[in-house]
Amino acid sequence: MGNNQIKNSAWQLKASLNTNVDDSRAAIICVDDEPVILSSLGEQLKRSLGQRYEIELVDSGAEAIALCAELVPEGIQIPLIISDQIMPEMMGDELLIKLHTLYPDTLKILLTGQANADAVGNLVNAAALYRYVTKPWDETDLILTVEEALRRYQQEQQLAEQNQVLLEVNQKLAGAISLLQATLEATADGILVLNESGHVINYNQKFIDIWGLPSKTELDRDQILTLILAELTEPYANSLKARYAQDNSPQFNSLELKNGKVLECYSQIQQLQKQTIGQVLSFRDVTEHKKAQIIIQHQAFHDSLTDLPNRTLFDRELAKALNQAQQENKMLAVVFIDLDRFKTINDTLGHAIGDSLLKSVVERLKSCVREKDIIARWGGDEFTLLLPEINCRDDATAIAKRILSALKPEFKLDKHYLHITSSLGIAVFPDDGKDAETLLKNADIALYWVKEKGRNNYQHYTFRLNSQAHELLSLENSLHYALKNQEFAIYYQPIVEVYTNKIVKVEALLRWQHPDLGIVSPNLFIPIAEENGLIVEIGDWVLKTACAQTKVWQNMGLSDLIVSVNLSARQFYNNDLVQTIRQILRSTKLSPDCLELEITETATMRNTNLAKQILSSLQQMGISLSMDDFGTGYSSLSYLKDFPFSTIKIDRSFVQDLSFDSSNFAIINAITTLGAGLNLQIVAEGVESEQLKNLLKTLHCNYMQGYFFSVPLAVEQATDLLLKYLGNQA
Incomplete structure (x- = not known):
């Protein structure tokens, strides 16, 4: 071959190396029989690629084949076809195999609702x-x-055209090597070229940079494969070695390096006249x-706040642990x-x-847990524990x-000292x-029962709790309608100054007349209302009703009567x-x-x-404040002196079994002295x-409340008692 022929061949090679898909004359074809999905796919592709490619949408395999037959003769390239798998007349894998026979250079992507092994296998077998x-x-x-597919298509087109030119000019176009190297250096990927024997014949600077190899001037080509294999973690090194013995189909793999890098590797066997001449990676x-x-x-799979496993991951781990426990007969x-x-803390102090x-x-x-135990955040203020392999x-x-x-x-958080239980x-x-x-x-049922107790x-958990939990759930549902259905009533119990027998206050006590269950104990329904938040609305009703009734009594002549109303913790912090x-x-x-408001010590x-x-x-509004159930909580005297209470109510648990020689006698004596x-x-x-009355008087306890004086009374009976008292005073 003469110098002019070599020169012409070199220019021909240069032209082939710079060949790209003509975006203005290229189309991406999308196939799906569902219009909504097809339209959505088209819109997504047009947003990102619409300025460079025509996005063609067809709803069947037959239309796709017809469209290809129409576009290709017009010189419009089809670098990519995207097809759904499940279609009525022709399945996606069948379509793509037919199109591959007709247009082997076009890349194909299959959309499937699940990893369909048969369909994917058919396509892989047909390359x-x-x-x-x-x-x-x-x-x-x-x-x-x-x-990535479009870039791959461009690379494959370049490689195909290079092979054709190289076949024509053979190896006498030495000048073309520099042009090839320029192309390699221009790509964003690291390129490594091997000959048919697996020896390195070319690479670009990006390849050196990605692998962290010595500079090109210091690098021995015979050492390159040894160096990169040494950088790979197992089993990736063996995977790359095995690549030399694989078939001619393109390979795409992910590689992990010992320095922590992750590389995507694409390899393509190069052939001329069905003879392997090398490999490009x-x-x-x-x-x-x-x-x-x-x-x-x-x-x-983790909670963003605590970094604990979330409910989804907990469910997975529980399923695995149950499977293991069943196989190994463990608990x-x-x-x-x-x-x-x-919630009270969250609502009052902020998130x-x-x-x-x-x-x-x-x-x-x-x-508190073992290393193998799992703590998960179930949501809000709820957590779950998985305790595998317990003995009992x-x-x-x-x-x-x-x-x-x-x-x-206590928890010290931003100048707040908080107490919380579980x-x-x-x-x-x-x-x-x-x-x-x-x-x-069942764990949730057991938890529900703890909260009710x-x-x-x-x-x-015990089987007994199941029926009880259902009863409580039914009660909670009824509670939502109790206020609307006017099932609540307020009973009043007098508080007496024992030296004068004067009724100085009445305590307003909430009662629930359930249409089916009759009177429901406040000890049962008030914790439920506190938990679900209904206590705020109910408490407001109690306050308004008790204040209105007290005003009625005052208008009847009981001008100095005081009403005492309990505030729940949730209502208090509202x-x-x-x-x-x-x-x-x-x-x-x-x-x-x-008005006197009673707040528990806790x-x-x-x-x-x-x-x-x-x-x-x-x-500051002029309301009197009373600490209820004093002695049953923290009994913190240092805090008591700082709070503006005017009254302390000694809990009935200290009074019921009171005697001269009991420890409660000393406690009450201390409280009255305080x-x-x-x-x-x-x-x-x-x-x-x-x-009990006389015993308490010896302790200088001047104010008392209890069944000895009066049981809690409905409005009518309370009115009679107060009017009788008023008459006696007159």
Whole structure:
């Protein structure tokens, strides 16, 4: 071959190396028999590729074949065909195999509702599939796949044209090597070219950079394969070695390097006249993309706040643990954990404090479990524990006790000292359920029962709890309609100054007259109302009704009568409490100094700073404040002197069995002495006999309440009692 022939061949090679798909004369064909999906696919492709490619939409395989036959003679290239698998007249794999026979250069992507092994296998066997994408797809991932396919198509077109030119000019076009190298250097991928014997004959700078190899001037080509294989982790090194012995179809793999990098590797065997002349491998650094995928995967199965497994991951782990327990004949436990009255803290102090508290709780929970146990955030203030491989119920009990103990110390968060307790429901495999759904349901039933019994405890599931839980659920449903159906009533019990026998106050006590169950104990329905939030609406009704009734009595001549109304913890920390009480007093025309509000000691200790603010606001309105059930909670004297209480009510548990030689006698004596020192009224609850009355008088307890004086009375009976008292006073 003469110099002119070599020169002409070199220019021909240069032209082939710079060949790209003419975007203005290229089309992407989409095939799907469902118009909505086809339209959506078309819109997504047009948004990203519509300026460079024509996006053709057809709804059947026959139309796709006809369209290709129309476009190709017009010189319009078809770099990519995307087809659905399930279509009525011609399935997607059948269509793509036919099109591959007609247009082998066109890349094909199969859309399928699931990883259809048969369809994908047919296409792979026919070398007719570039990639399959499962439905529903992520638009970003789909566009990345399509753009990669288009780049691949361009590369394959370049490689095909290079082979043709190289066949014509053979190896005498030495000058063409520099042009080829320029093409290699221009690509964003690292390129490695091997001859038919597997020896390195070419590579670009990007390849050096990706693999972190010595500079090209220092690199021995014979060492390249050894160096890159040494960088690979197993089994990827063996996978790359095996590539030399594979068939001629293109290969696409992901490789992991020892330095943590992740590379995508595409390899293509090069042939001339059916003879292998070498292999081209392209490498792309996808480390950051893989990291992003790992983060997304982690976020899909973990709670964003606590980084604990979420419900989805817990369900998976529970299924695995149950399978193992069944095979090995072992026990496991599922524990539901609910943070008692967490919502009150969250609503009053804000979500930032609530979130910090949750994270602090999680740290304490982690200290209570074994390494193989799983803690998951079930949602809100609920957590679940999976305790695999336990020997007996006592193992689960021990962990439950550790959790109760771990949460007992106060939490210091942003200048707030918070106390929180937990309720735990436990279900054990196989006694309490042999499948995940039953175990979770029964653990939840046990938890529900703990909360109904007063919280801050644990409960193992028993069959007895099931029927009781259904009864409580039915009661809760009825509670939602009780106020609307006027099933509530207020009873009044007098508080007496014992030295003068004067009725100084009446306490308003809520009663529920259920249409089927009769009178329902407040101890049963008030915790339910507190839990579901109905207590705020019910409490407002009690306040308004009691204030209105007191005003009626005052108009009847009982001008100095005071009504005492209980506030629940949830009602106390409600943001609108002070404003609501102000409106009620205004609407009922009751003077603030004729209203006393009773707040339990436990409620005030939940958030002492906020409690002090609320109590001070109420006191400034002229309302009297009473600490209810004193002695049953924290009995913190240091806090008591800082709160604006005017009355302390001694809980009936100290009064019922009172005698001169009992420890309760000393306790009440201490409380009355304390009250005198702080200028507080002391009211003893639960006085049911004259003996108790006289005993309490010796302790200088001047105010009493109980059945000895009067049972709680309906409005009519209370009115009669008060009028009788008024007449006696006259």
